[in-house]
Every structure is written in structure tokens, then in C-alpha cells.
Amino acid sequence: MRAVVQRVTEASVRVGVRIVGEIAAGLVALVGVARDDGEVDAEILASKIAGLRVFDDGAGEMNLSLADVGGAVLAVSQFTLYGDARRGRRPSYVEAAPGDQARPLFDEVVRRLRDAGLPTQTGEFGAEMFVTLVNDGPVTILLDSRKTF
Numbered sequence: 001m002r003a004v005v006q007r008v009t010e011a012s013v014r015v016g017v018r019i020v021g022e023i024a025a026g027l028v029a030l031v032g033v034a035r036d037d038g039e040v041d042a043e044i045l046a047s048k049i050a051g052l053r054v055f056d057d058g059a060g061e062m063n064l065s066l067a068d069v070g071g072a073v074l075a076v077s078q079f080t081l082y083g084d085a086r087r088g089r090r091p092s093y094v095e096a097a098p099g100d101q102a103r104p105l106f107d108e109v110v111r112r113l114r115d116a117g118l119p120t121q122t123g124e125f126g127a128e129m130f131v132t133l134v135n136d137g138p139v140t141i142l143l144d145s146r147k148t149f
Contacts, residue, residue: 001031001032001033001037001041001044001045001109001144001145002081002082002142002143002144002145003029003030003031003032003045003048003049003081003142003143004030004078004081004140004141004142004143005027005028005030005049005052005054005141005142005143006027006028006135006138006139006141007026007054007055007135007139007140008023008027008028008074008134008135008136009134010023010024010025010133011023011026011028011133011134012074012132013121013123013130013131014130015129015130020123020124020129021074021076021121021122022121023071023072023073023074023119023121025069025071025072025136026066026072026073026074026119027049027054027066027071027072027074028073028131029049029074029075029076029109030078031075031077031078031106031109032078032079032080032081032082032096033079033082033096033101033105033106034082035094035095035096035097035098037097037105038105039105039108040145041145041146042105043112044145045109046108046113046116048143049073049113049143050065050112050113050116051065052066052141053065054139054141055068055069055071062139066118067116067117067118072118072119072120072121073113073118073119073120073121074120074123074131075109075113075122075123076123076129076131077102077106077122077123077125077126079093079102080093080096081096082095082096083096099125103126107125110122
């Protein structure tokens with residue numbers, strides 16, 4: 001699994017005119033699922049997001065996690081994270097898991113974040129979504145469950 005994680009002062013996601021998820025300060029996590037991902041990948045990714053120390057402490061150092069600062073997560077499914085544009089100009093998405101495989105794993109990441117005590121909002125899986133955010137820093141981190149060891 002992959003995630004692009006951005007530290008934000010606020011963020012929301014809407015489907016059409018309806019806001020389906022909204023947070024104040026915290027992290028936006030765009031989450032992609034690969035065809036060969038499993039529950040272990042969801043566990044690794046959720047743990048990484050929950051423990052990511054990207055918030056400033058009293059000395060201005062990035063030493064604090066979401067729990068330390070009382071932040072929230074806005075998790076948005078994003079199959080395009082597995083787009084491969086090495087050949088040609090149109091990305092191929094063959095590495096991305098199909099929706100029926102990806103949804104339970106995305107939901108598992110969300111469940112684990114909530115179980116960690118983090119307020120977590122989501123987009124609407126499979127819908128065309130519009131994400132609005134104010135990137136704080138900017139701080140943007142790339143995570144990959146296969147590159148954690």
C-alpha cells in the first residue's frame with residue numbers, strides 16, 4: 001500500500017456539493033492499494049500514519065505525532081497512486097487493486113487509525129471526489145508498506 005500524507009491546518013472532501021469528510025489540523029492521507037497487498041500492508045500503513053512525527057514541538061522540531069497534538073486524519077482512497085507512466089504519456093493502472101479488493105483494505109487502514117484513538121474522516125470510496133486542503137509547512141511524506149524495513 002502507498003500513501004501520500006500531507007500535514008494540514010484544515011481539509012475536506014466532497015462528492016458533488018456534499019461534504020463527506022472534514023477535519024481541522026491533522027493529516028490528509030491519500031491511500032492506494034496494490035493488487036498484491038494484504039492485511040499486513042494495511043496494518044503497517046496505519047501504524048506509520050498514526051506514529052508519523054511531523055508536528056512541531058516547543059523547540060520547533062518535528063517530534064510530535066497526531067495523538068500528541070490532538071490531530072485528525074482525512075483518509076481518501078486514491079488508486080492513481082499506482083499509476084505507472086514510465087512508458088508513454090498515459091499512466092497504466094494495472095498494479096492498482098480493483099475496487100472489490102481495495103475497499104476492504106482501505107477500510108482496514110481507517111479502522112486501525114480509529115482504533116488508535118485518532119479521529120478519522122474519509123471520502124467516499126469509488127466516487128469522484130474533490131479534496132480541498134491547506135498544506136501546513138508544506139509537509140508531504142510518501143509512505144509505502146513495502147519500504148518500511
